[in-house]
Amino acid sequence: MTAPMTEGWPASAAAAARIATERYGPPDEASHNTLIWHDRAPWKRVVVSRTMVPHRFPREHLDVVRHVVDHPVPADRIGDLARFSGSVVYDRTRGELSSHCENEEGNILALNLAHDVVAHGMDVESARRRCHEAIETRDSPDRDPYLDALTFEPGHAPDPDEATIDGDLQDRLRQALGATDHKS
Known part of the structure; x- marks a missing residue:
């Protein structure tokens, strides 16, 4: 099924796409460079990319698959995530924690350890x-x-942050931009 979608992809990326398709069925989204599955428990999203990112922790490999979960991360622990692994990424606004690795097992490991760091205080x-x-x-x-x-x-656990521009200035900016929806 994924063979036509991953034609011309590097072997490791094509293999990750094949494994994800076997496990989760056909992708919900597909482009020339990316396949995406949504809401495949426990994952909010699984993304396989033809772009391979070299990564040397804990050993040399190529990151091609990202697994995303909803997970709160206290602001004072975000730096610890970055020190733990550059492949673990937190999107505070969306409340999403993700890891990219060569395979799902590496991402499961990284996310479990990221959880231990942010929720249980494990040191980096x-x-x-x-x-x-x-x-x-x-x-x-x-x-x-x-x-x-x-x-x-x-x-x-999304964190939409706090507005720093007062309502009157927001209204003037919306009007200047031609926006009519006051929630934009």
């Missing part, structure tokens, strides 16, 4: 060490359960 070095150690267990009888399923329940 401990999270990075656990990530490395978990990857080492991939093919062992003592496989780390953080590779297999989320250890938390995703929860919606």
